[in-house]
Amino acid sequence: MTTKNEPGKTYLMQGNEAIVRGALEGGVHFASSYPGSPSSQVLGMLGHIAEDQGFRAEWSTNETTALQSCMGASFANGRAICIVKQNGLLFHGDTIHCGALGGVKGGLVIVSSDDPDSHSSTNEFDSRHMAVSANIPMLEPASVQETKDMIPYAFELSEELEQMVLVRVTTRICHGRGSVTLGEIPEKRPFTPIGLWDRMVGINWLHGFLLEKLERAREAFEVSPFNHYTGKEDADKLIITGGTGMKYVQEALEEYGADGEVGVLSLGCLWPLPEKLILKHLSKASKVLVVEEVDPFLEEHISAIAGKARLNVEIQGRADLIPPIGELNPEVVFKAVREYLGVEPKCCGEGCPAMEGVNIPARELTFCAGCPHRASFFILKQALRQEGHKGVVMGDIGCYTMAGQRAGQYGYHFMSCMGSGISAAEGLGQLTNYGFDQPVVSLCGDSTFFHSVVPGLINAKMNEANILHIVLDNSATAMTGFQPHPGTGQTAMGFDTEKISITALCESLGCRVWRADPFDVENTKNLICELIGMKGLKVLILEQPCATLAAKTREKKKVWVDTDICRGSNCGCDGYCSRVWGCPGNIWDFEKNCAAIDEVVCVGCGACASICPSGAIKVEGGDA
Amino acid sequence: MMTNVVICGIGGQGNILASGLMGSALVEMGYKVAVGETYGASQRGGSVMSHLRVSDDVERGVLIPHGKADVVVAFEPVEALRILRVYGNPETKVIYDTRPAYPLGVLIGEDEYPSLEDIDAEIKARSSISYPLPATEMAVEAGNAKVANILMMGALAALDEMPLGPDDFFKVLEQNFHGKALELNKDVFMVGYRHIKEGGVK
Ligand code: SF4
Ligand code: SF4
Numbered sequence: 044m045t046t047k048n049e050p051g052k053t054y055l056m057q058g059n060e061a062i063v064r065g066a067l068e069g070g071v072h073f074a075s076s077y078p079g080s081p082s083s084q085v086l087g088m089l090g091h092i093a094e095d096q097g098f099r100a101e102w103s104t105n106e107t108t109a110l111q112s113c114m115g116a117s118f119a120n121g122r123a124i125c126i127v128k129q130n131g132l133l134f135h136g137d138t139i140h141c142g143a144l145g146g147v148k149g150g151l152v153i154v155s156s157d158d159p160d161s162h163s164s165t166n167e168f169d170s171r172h173m174a175v176s177a178n179i180p181m182l183e184p185a186s187v188q189e190t191k192d193m194i195p196y197a198f199e200l201s202e203e204l205e206q207m208v209l210v211r212v213t214t215r216i217c218h219g220r221g222s223v224t225l226g227e228i229p230e231k232r233p234f235t236p237i238g239l240w241d242r243m244v245g246i247n248w249l250h251g252f253l254l255e256k257l258e259r260a261r262e263a264f265e266v267s268p269f270n271h272y273t274g275k276e277d278a279d280k281l282i283i284t285g286g287t288g289m290k291y292v293q294e295a296l297e298e299y300g301a302d303g304e305v306g307v308l309s310l311g312c313l314w315p316l317p318e319k320l321i322l323k324h325l326s327k328a329s330k331v332l333v334v335e336e337v338d339p340f341l342e343e344h345i346s347a348i349a350g351k352a353r354l355n356v357e358i359q360g361r362a363d364l365i366p367p368i369g370e371l372n373p374e375v376v377f378k379a380v381r382e383y384l385g386v387e388p389k390c391c392g393e394g395c396p397a398m399e400g401v402n403i404p405a406r407e408l409t410f411c412a413g414c415p416h417r418a419s420f421f422i423l424k425q426a427l428r429q430e431g432h433k434g435v436v437m438g439d440i441g442c443y444t445m446a447g448q449r450a451g452q453y454g455y456h457f458m459s460c461m462g463s464g465i466s467a468a469e470g471l472g473q474l475t476n477y478g479f480d481q482p483v484v485s486l487c488g489d490s491t492f493f494h495s496v497v498p499g500l501i502n503a504k505m506n507e508a509n510i511l512h513i514v515l516d517n518s519a520t521a522m523t524g525f526q527p528h529p530g531t532g533q534t535a536m537g538f539d540t541e542k543i544s545i546t547a548l549c550e551s552l553g554c555r556v557w558r559a560d561p562f563d564v565e566n567t568k569n570l571i572c573e574l575i576g577m578k579g580l581k582v583l584i585l586e587q588p589c590a591t592l593a594a595k596t597r598e599k600k601k602v603w604v605d606t607d608i609c610r611g612s613n614c615g616c617d618g619y620c621s622r623v624w625g626c627p628g629n630i631w632d633f634e635k636n637c638a639a640i641d642e643v644v645c646v647g648c649g650a651c652a653s654i655c656p657s658g659a660i661k662v663e664g665g666d667a
Numbered sequence: 668m669m670t671n672v673v674i675c676g677i678g679g680q681g682n683i684l685a686s687g688l689m690g691s692a693l694v695e696m697g698y699k700v701a702v703g704e705t706y707g708a709s710q711r712g713g714s715v716m717s718h719l720r721v722s723d724d725v726e727r728g729v730l731i732p733h734g735k736a737d738v739v740v741a742f743e744p745v746e747a748l749r750i751l752r753v754y755g756n757p758e759t760k761v762i763y764d765t766r767p768a769y770p771l772g773v774l775i776g777e778d779e780y781p782s783l784e785d786i787d788a789e790i791k792a793r794s795s796i797s798y799p800l801p802a803t804e805m806a807v808e809a810g811n812a813k814v815a816n817i818l819m820m821g822a823l824a825a826l827d828e829m830p831l832g833p834d835d836f837f838k839v840l841e842q843n844f845h846g847k848a849l850e851l852n853k854d855v856f857m858v859g860y861r862h863i864k865e866g867g868v869k
Contacts, residue, residue, distance in 0.1 A: 055694040163706075182745050221701050255821065287728065294727060294728060319708075373730050373733070402781060403781060404745065405779035406677065407771050449771060449772075627769075629774075
């Protein structure tokens with residue numbers, strides 16, 4: 044991402060980069076975030092440029108602390124930006140409501156990235172409802188250029204209204220690239236001292252002011268440059284879009300030769316809705332199609348506007364022409380536009396020429412080559428099986444969420460939101476005092492531990508839980524791209540900070556703590572069996588750095604299969620390593636009918652050597 | 668003019684980086700470019716694809732409609748087929764790395780990986796022309812398996828559909844790489860470029 048002050052120059056930029064550039068052009072003083080896809084790269088990029096550009100960027104322990112820190116910076120008239128994903132926005136629900144009541148001084152912008160189709164999420168929650176509930180203004184860009192332009196606009200608006208502003212983006216914006224023409228990077232504005240009687244207090248007597256601010260936002264939105272109308276004036280057929288919908292709709296209308304006859308109102312200002320602008324077009328139309336990401340948000344609010352104005356207009360969208368779940372894409376939008384217009388499909392070429400094809404295998408996600416989670420879940424499954432335990436495993440959110448699939452031996456029974464595993468386990472474990480007869484194990488990663496497991500652990504300790512809690516400590520927020528967290532000793536701006544030790548923290552609460560290495564398969568398995576048999580709260584920390592991180596710092600061991608020893612599917616193990624272990628580096632040589640190591644993929648962790656019952660996999664050299 | 672290219676492979680092969688560099692080179696030349704990326708969380712062996720859309724007048728949405736790819740560049744044979752079936756049409760050109768990467772289901776023995784002959788036959792039948800090329804091997808020979816992605820960009824640039832030449836791509840390489848890495852990237856780009864210009868190995 045360029046930090047050059049060269050207004051007018053055009054670059055290809057990713058949406059996430061555009062958020063960074065927008066913050067810079069908006070004169071940002073303070074930025075904070077907890078990583079979450081699809082916007083997890085934003086703060087890392089801000090961290091890289093923060094020192095040079097004279098602002099503060101930091102990874103927060105969780106999204107709530109991130110937003111609260113921004114509120115502090117705003118109090119001194121600093122401009123602050125908080126970047127989260129949809130779950131993060133929900134996580135700071137209380138903060139956003141109380142914060143909105145109290146208002147802001149310096150511009151405060153929250154960017155929330157939604158993940159329709161849940162490409163890298165467990166859900167496709169729609170952030171937009173939060174703006175309605177908290178009574179704050181909300182914007183959504185339709186292109187990468189608008190993403191960049193919207194951030195400085197949101198800062199200005201936030202200061203004018205003395206209210207935080209939400210910018211909703213989606214995966215296709217964050218991970219899409221488009222041309223962006225740069226604007227100017229301003230000088231940083233000085234802070235304003237906080238006077239004896241200055242206040243930022245969220246209290247109910249401000250409720251009326253809160254609503255007044257919203258009305259002022261509506262007036263600004265009536266004339267905002269982020270709402271566009273294209274196509275025929277006074278069109279009888281009107282398509283209303285938000286976010287990514289606009290470009291799909293334009294392409295679909297061109298495809299069916301209808302771009303002259305239909306009006307397209309693309310809204311960038313989503314809450315409060317610019318009612319006059321909408322009514323101006325809505326009152327001329329008899330048939331409306333609404334195209335938006337995930338929930339029928341615009342559809343329902345526009346229906347309400349039409350109803351109040353007693354318009355006789357048919358409004359379609361997620362309720363009928365577009366599936367009620369999932370992401371917008373050209374197929375969904377082309378089909379909806381076709382049905383809306385009543386035209387026949389063209390031969391799209393898909394599956395053309397129609398023919399039988401060979402069977403192609405699915406490519407399911409798995410842990411990276413050398414990932415310690417593969418070993419951890421392998422061991423856990425073995426331990427549970429070996430002891431004949433009917434153990435119940437309560438999972439959490441992180442890379443290890445994938446353990447629910449084959450990659451992790453279908454490793455857990457329960458998974459919900461960040462930090463939920465340990466507390467759900469606590470509740471379940473209590474039932475063992477009342478006749479429930481299954482051992483309870485909960486899991487979390489190191490980043491999740493700091494994010495929201497700590498209160499659960501304290502709760503488990505106070506209530507004398509009967510569980511084994513395992514921390515999969517891979518020294519990274521690996522899922523989202525290795526952002527620092529309190530246990531890594533690093534910060535977003537590259538400075539060192541004192542590491543917080545998970546072991547010491549647990550011990551300080553009076554927990555019994557064990558530590559083990561998941562690559563030491565046999566010993567760790569025995570330890571887990573022992574701990575499962577023990578009463579009370581036990582904490583086991585499985586320490587082994589994330590493979591991708593380790594590959595960067597460690598010298599690679601040479602790993603190979605001794606084909607004299609491995610007789611593959613003839614040796615009785617029936618290809619045990621490939622069949623059960625499933626590391627992408629540990630492949631099968633179909634010609635020789637024995638195991639092999641793919642040198643390009645293998646990171647040389649050596650773990651597969653310890654699971655081969657014949658000792659056919661050899662390891663040599665490298666660091667331990 | 669409008670060219671739609673799908674660049675696909677599996678996580679960790681660098682196809683997102685490659686499509687970003689290609690897109691930047693085209694923006695520098697004044698084209699309107701949109702790039703869409705589809706991948707799961709982080710980099711873990713799933714299918715990954717980028718959509719590169721180049722036009723001289725409008726910036727399109729970041730996704731290519733089904734059946735509308737002019738070119739498919741695949742870093743893996745089965746991925747070439749998977750994408751071609753959905754995004755291809757009889758006019759589509761295909762460039763693919765012939766080195767298979769076995770999915771988990773194949774390693775475990777539940778699924779079967781089709782023979783390279785069968786894959787090649789179906790790709791041929793579904794496209795106007797196809798270029799199988801041992802890109803990873805060629806990259807290893809040149810010095811590093813990781814630069815296979817740049818080699819593939821060289822091969823892509825050699826097609827008439829792409830309005831750029833080696834010098835245009837080198838400009839962007841020079842902004843992103845230095846020293847030995849820059850030289851290596853330029854070298855493998857030319858290996859891919861020449862391979863296609865000379866008609867490829869059928
Ligand atoms: S040593 Fe074995 S387990 Fe480790 S990365 Fe290589 S193949 Fe995978
Ligand atoms: S390497 Fe070991 S586990 Fe794998 S197939 Fe050969 S003998 Fe069996």
